[in-house]
Amino acid sequence: MKTRLTSINLLDELAQPEFAELFAELIPRSYPKSSLIYAPGHDRDLVFIVRQGRVRIYLSLEDKEFSLATLEPGDIYTTHTRAHAMAMDNVELLVMPTEKFFHYILKHPALSRTIMSILGDLLKQSFSIIDSLVFKDICQRLTDFFVYEALQNGQAGQAGIRLNLDLTMEQLAAVVGSSRQTVSTIVNDMQHAKVLLKEGRGVYLVPNIEMLKAHCQS
Known part of the structure; x- marks a missing residue:
């Protein structure tokens, strides 16, 4: 997105x-x-x-x-x-x-x-x-958002692509048209699947962009 x-x-x-x-x-x-x-x-x-x-x-x-x-x-x-x-x-x-x-x-x-x-x-x-x-459902919209930000604004390194979104969970939910609770649950699922790692407030690491793209289809 x-x-x-x-x-x-x-x-x-x-x-x-x-x-x-x-x-x-x-x-x-x-x-x-x-x-x-x-x-x-x-x-x-x-x-x-x-x-x-x-x-x-x-x-x-x-x-x-x-x-x-x-x-x-x-x-x-x-x-x-x-x-x-x-x-x-x-x-x-x-x-x-x-x-x-x-x-x-x-x-x-x-x-x-x-x-x-x-x-x-x-x-x-x-x-x-x-x-x-x-x-698209919420999971796919959120995935599309992270993928777009990673490719357009992320900083590539050995561990993956780092994103500094400077967005609260509530702001992130507003971007994809969902609730804070739903987006928080999906982000937690992404972290458990290790396709997205939260490093701090609004800071995320994408270890493998292709795995992130496929996350909602698994």
């Missing part, structure tokens, strides 16, 4: 001289860890770029939450959706009214192409989330 919205870092794009005017108009805002940044029905239509920290984007339906993406520095999103945005760390955003932002985009075709690429990644991510929720 992929959680990163896109591989494109918009901060790198905006650091170019031709976008200096736009960058100067972005308003910095800070939010403490675990705070709700935006919710559906927000009174202003804004575009925001993550400058520091991570932001969880999720849907809340009755008593369940379904994570759509984890925004990291350089990612862009908007308040004009049905999703919630929550600070996973101490977060700094760069904010601008959507209408004003797209006015700048119209003047800079190169930036427009970058935004279209990001929107394309978002659409693919949405289909991936739907596919995972409909066709």
Whole structure:
């Protein structure tokens, strides 16, 4: 299960001289860890770029939450959706009214192409989330998450691939759309099977990636 919205870092794009005017108009805002940044029905239509920290984007339906993406520095999103945005760390955003932002985009075709690429990644991510929720059980979704993080962000060593997720069990459960108790049970099963070793808070070791991939099928 992929959680990163896109591989494109918009901060790198905006650091170019031709976008200096736009960058100067972005308003910095800070939010403490675990705070709700935006919710559906927000009174202003804004575009925001993550400058520091991570932001969880999720849907809340009755008593369940379904994570759509984890925004990291350089990612862009908007308040004009049905999703919630929550600070996973101490977060700094760069904010601008959507209408004003797209006015700048119209003047800079190169930036427009970058935004279209990001929107394309978002659409693919949405289909991936739907596919995972409909066709995969919790064990497989959790396995997919660990495999993706190991391959994309893990540090390979002689003992395996080490992951520093910096996620509590509750946050991990929210990412895969399950309860803390269920995810904790599955992680314990993975540890007993020695396909995943927990080394500390949010730190895991994957000794063999192929064994982890096959865990839920055994």
